[in-house]
Amino acid sequence: MLVTGGTGFVGRQIVKSLLARGHAVRMTARPGRVNPSDLVGRIEIVPTLDLFDENEDWWLSRLEGVDAVIHAAWYVEPGLYLDSAENIRCLRGSLRLADAVCRAGVQRFIGVGTCFEYRLPNAAITETSPLGPVTVYAAAKLALYLAARRRFAAAGVDFAWARLFYLYGEGEHPARLFPSLHRRLGAGEQMILSAGDKIRDFLDVEIAGADVAGLIDTGQTGVVNVCSGEPVTLRDAAERIADLYGARHLLSFGAAQVHPRDPQAVAGVCNVAER
Template structure:
């Protein structure tokens, strides 16, 4: 099995990645904030740092010594702020420093995490060949990190994968995201106020997404990879599925909230992930 450096290991997606890596038998070295070890989903060697994106390539080269693969899941993602936050620019420069350090340390494979918002939207069949047209600062910075890391790592013969995430939900989801909001409201018997719910989305449980990303270590698949279900589901259908778990569709009030400004009508991916036998069994 491989030794994998995992950034963002205590986050929403990082915890799911970590759990599957450990289940698959990989050794994990995680970069974490001081005092956050209790949030790790599985055992790991840890490197503590208060600012992951402030380090130079030499720091990363030392951190990556003896590592076979890097999964870079860390980014600034404060709910309600991250789409237009200046912190995204620091994430770009810090991610490039990581790529430089990984190459210096002889890492064989670097896996970064992007977003479906990098694509030209809307789209009901977003493939990895869909033109890029980021519509916010967060997505623009993800595109910049993708290009910088891809070109630099190619110069140093390091395999590179870029996993674009679609609409994830599930364990550790921020309480104000739609999935967590629905579960919280319906569990407590409170009305859930929603838009008309006509938007089409590609929803995927974060546990499946984490396993799909970790699977890339085993398959060695390079290039852009859509981490998605490949299935279109309206926001209304998504909400009704959750409500059925509680037997409380009566608590869903559609059309009582305005749609978010600029919300695309459809964001649905075409999945191109190569699945290992172990992943097929998990899914």
């Protein structure tokens, strides 16, 4: 298996699950980004300064002997990625990878997309729900899905597209909601939040990584919603964490500003074949 983005928040969990399933893994990584002690197993590192700058011939040589590709790499700098032009560069680089996959005779390709490809708000998103991205990030992901689907169909490559919902857990950026709640409530500090009425679908990143890796073994194709299938309000989610510290009194709802593009509801219907 060749994995891109294997040192990232989701990619690390994908690699761990692949290794646990007994697969041999070849992984692209920037020099110095991989700690051999925390990704132990049959990993062959393919060094690259920037995989989105690599040409098709570079990919061809790295795809030799590869049965399947899981493409989890993308630009996701917190606070910047949603409307960054870097998304277009990631799209271009990903399309070169797709062309190389077809030329190399790779049997299977799994891409990682986002729930924000769908038209929102929607509290019961299925894999056939209407699409309607409103950010450059989501639009670029959807463009890759649409182009790759046609390209791989013509070349006879099995294709799955894993749309991730709201993930939390190991390796999560400290500024995100759940780590902030744990940090502040654990320290006895007040947490200022929005009204808490928005609906979300949260899933542990370890489960999400296992779901994506599992697509190799199940052979599932098409769009796959990687989500919990359990819609909850942000208030409910925050109160569950607060209860771990006996600190509901430290939650201050309604004071935080909400981004105007933040949808009222984002929750999915899980169609992972095997969990």
